[in-house]
Amino acid sequence: MSTFWKLRVDGWLGRALPGRCVFCLTPLPGDNPWCEACFSELPWNLPACPGCAEPQPGAVRGRRCGHCLRRPPRFDGAWVPLRYDAEVAGLVQRFKFDASPRAGRVLLELLVAGLPPAVQGWPEALVPVPLHPRRARERGFDQAHWLAARLGRQLGCPLVPAQRTRDTRTQRGLDRGERRRNLSGAFHLPDGLPRRVALVDDVMTTGATLDALATACRQAGAEQVQAWAVARTPVGRH
Template sequence: MPTTVNQTEQCKVDRIRAPLCWLFPPRCLVCGDIGLPGRDLCGACHAGLPRPRHACPHCALPMPEAATCPACTAQPPPLDAAHAAFDYAFPLDRLLPRLKFHRDFAAGRVLAQCMAERFAGLPRPQALLPVPLHRGRLRQRGFDQALELARPLARALDLPLHAGLLHRCRATHAQSRLDADARARNLRGAFRVDAGTALPAHVALVDDVMTTGATLHAAAKALRAAGVARIDAWVCARVA
């Protein structure tokens, strides 16, 4: 079978990259030691990532055993399932801000690689949807951190990425400054789906950090109203 143009170009890239990786091996973004092959994270730091043992299946809150948390039992959230790759603890509490506030895309790349490992065995959605920023915040920041995680995650898991399906139609206050009730009010009506858009039946929302879940819940409600049957959340880290 003849080699395609894309395969030829990839071979060129691989030939260039191979000696560079030998001369300049990956360095761990956490401790500075030599990284694992193709990853800016060393073996020790990778093994020490704060992986949750048990979590609520509906909100990903860390739990002492596999069970639905009291809050989700009392009032089921609009998400069918929520999965967090890690607890929001060291070094996630360093790496995620480096991506979000300091444009450290190497941190985003290594976190997406780790998310792909953690989520590879989950039920496969028909599409990944990064939680979008409002256009004003996007202009200010210059990039969408959820998209920077979702793009390599979709590529690694061979899943479609629908970055333009969900819109953030209203500017909101920074969630970090609000309590749980104020977060929910702040996000009310903040997302929409264009009328007439063809929607997958099963999607997974991708975001960097889940705190109270208000952002993901608001996005899920907009998708549910538009006709999506199953909505999961895949986040990099969950705040306890």
């Protein structure tokens, strides 16, 4: 993606004031950081595969994609309300690489807004996708843990940290099979996980990372696993 949307988001966040839409600066009557017009124009991930949340433009809503039919993921379903595109991509970049708390708060509220009430009350624990300790030290910021910690407080759901046991190579440029092999056995959790857990990340690309973490959760005792993320990378941009 070009720097266009990141620069636009920089401008929005720099000018945003309490009580005004973070996108257009329109005065707001409620507590949400956006106006209804901007909210409706965001790149919502609809329709999407209920198994892995891959965008399915023109498909029948609720139908699983070919990837899930050929090789079902280790998580039972995915809730990813937005596509990684346009202003959402700019927000994610400001949050992930510049550690912008304002961008993070907007993304958190968008995630909550995209989760139906029944889904919000489903998990017994949240498991954020962990960075390897070396990468966390280098970046100084773990975006998935930041999101999950605040989401857990908002939903009244405990956090269970996972351990990344090895520093895997970057996933960029790898196909689906290579991504799965790259992450095989990369996560560990203590035994005794609750029966229902939701995995939390900022962006879901092919789902390979969440798939590997779901495997570790099942090995630690979870019986049902969902994958939650703010945004899903469109097909063709993996």
